[in-house]
Amino acid sequence: MTPTISCTDLEVTLPGASGAVNILAGVNLSVAKAEFVSILGTSGSGKTTLLRVLGGLLPATGGEVRCDGTPIQGPPDGVVTVFQDYAHSLLPWRTVRRNVALGIEARLGRAERDERVDEALTMVGLLERADEYPWRLSGGMQQRVQIARALATRPRVLLMDEPFGALDAMTKASLQDQLQQVQSLTETTIVFVTHDVEEAVYLSDRLVVLNGSPADIGLTLDIPLPRPRHQISTKERADYLELRHRVYEALGHTVGEPARG
Numbered sequence: 001m002t003p004t005i006s007c008t009d010l011e012v013t014l015p016g017a018s019g020a021v022n023i024l025a026g027v028n029l030s031v032a033k034a035e036f037v038s039i040l041g042t043s044g045s046g047k048t049t050l051l052r053v054l055g056g057l058l059p060a061t062g063g064e065v066r067c068d069g070t071p072i073q074g075p076p077d078g079v080v081t082v083f084q085d086y087a088h089s090l091l092p093w094r095t096v097r098r099n100v101a102l103g104i105e106a107r108l109g110r111a112e113r114d115e116r117v118d119e120a121l122t123m124v125g126l127l128e129r130a131d132e133y134p135w136r137l138s139g140g141m142q143q144r145v146q147i148a149r150a151l152a153t154r155p156r157v158l159l160m161d162e163p164f165g166a167l168d169a170m171t172k173a174s175l176q177d178q179l180q181q182v183q184s185l186t187e188t189t190i191v192f193v194t195h196d197v198e199e200a201v202y203l204s205d206r207l208v209v210l211n212g213s214p215a216d217i218g219l220t221l222d223i224p225l226p227r228p229r230h231q232i233s234t235k236e237r238a239d240y241l242e243l244r245h246r247v248y249e250a251l252g253h254t255v256g257e258p259a260r261g
C-alpha cells in the first residue's frame with residue numbers, strides 16, 4: 001500500500017556559521033495511514049528538521065519526500081503541523097472559536113465552518129470555552145485549542161513537534177490520552193517529535209531514533225502494546241518496560257549512568 005507520508009534517501013544541508021552543515025543523510029521513513037510514529041533523538045539530532053521537511057516547510061537537499069505517493073513541493077493539502085509554542089500560535093484578539101476557525105474560514109461556508117469548529121472543540125473537551133479569549137485559558141487548554149484548530153481542517157496527517165513539551169506531567173498525560181482517543185476516531189496519520197521516551201513508547205505504533213552526525217535512523221522499533229492504552233496499567237506491563245529500556249539504550253544511556261541528552 002502507498003504510504004501516507006514517506007521520505008527516501010533524504011538529505012538536508014543547512015547553512016551554518018562556518019559553512020554548510022549536513023544535518024540529515026540517508027533517512028528513509030514510510031508512515032502508513034492511521035499510523036502513529038514518534039521521532040526521538042538527542043538534542044540537535046535533527047528531529048524538527050525532519051518534521052519540517054515531511055511537512056513541506058523546508059526543502060530537502062537530496063532524496064525525495066512523498067505524500068500519498070506524490071512528490072511534495074511545499075506543504076501538501078491535508079498535512080498540518082502543530083508546534084510546542086501554543087502561546088505564539090494563537091491570535092489573542094480572536095476568541096477560541098475564531099482561532100479554531102482560522103484554517104477553514106476562507107474555504108468553507110458559515111454553517112459547515114461552525115459545525116467543524118464545534119466538532120473539533122468537542123474532541124478536545126473545550127466546547128464550553130468557545131467564546132473566551134485564549135489568554136484566559138491555561139497552557140494545556142491553549143495547546144488543546146491549537147490541536148482543535150488543526151483537527152478542524154480534518155487533516156490526513158498531523159505533524160506534531162513536541163506538542164506537550166511545555167506542559168506539566170498531569171496535563172501532559174491527559175492530552176496524550178485525548179490525542180489517542182481523537183486518533184482512534186479520526187484515523188489521522190500522526191508523526192510526533194518528542195524528547196520523552198515514556199511518551200513515545202506510550203503513544204506510538206512505531207518509533208524511530210535519529211542518531212549520528214549527519215543523522216539517520218539508528219533504531220526502528222515496533223510498539224505492539226494493546227490499545228486503548230492506560231497511563232497506569234500500560235506502563236506497568238513488562239513489555240512496555242522492555243521497550244522503554246531499548247529506547248534509552250539507543251539514545252546512549254546505560255543502566256546506572258545519568259542521562260546525556
Ligand SMILES: Nc1ncnc2c1ncn2[C@@H]1O[C@H](COP(=O)(O)OP(=O)(O)OP(=O)(O)O)[C@@H](O)[C@H]1O
Binds near residue numbers: 016043044048049050
Ligand atoms: N534554519 C537553520 N539554519 C541552520 N541550521 C539549522 C537551522 N535549523 C536547525 N539547524 C541546525 O540543525 C541541527 C538540527 O536541529 P533540529 O532543531 O532539527 O534538532 P532537534 O533534534 O529537533 O533538536 P532539539 O531536540 O534540541 O529541539 C542543529 O545543529 C541546528 O543548529
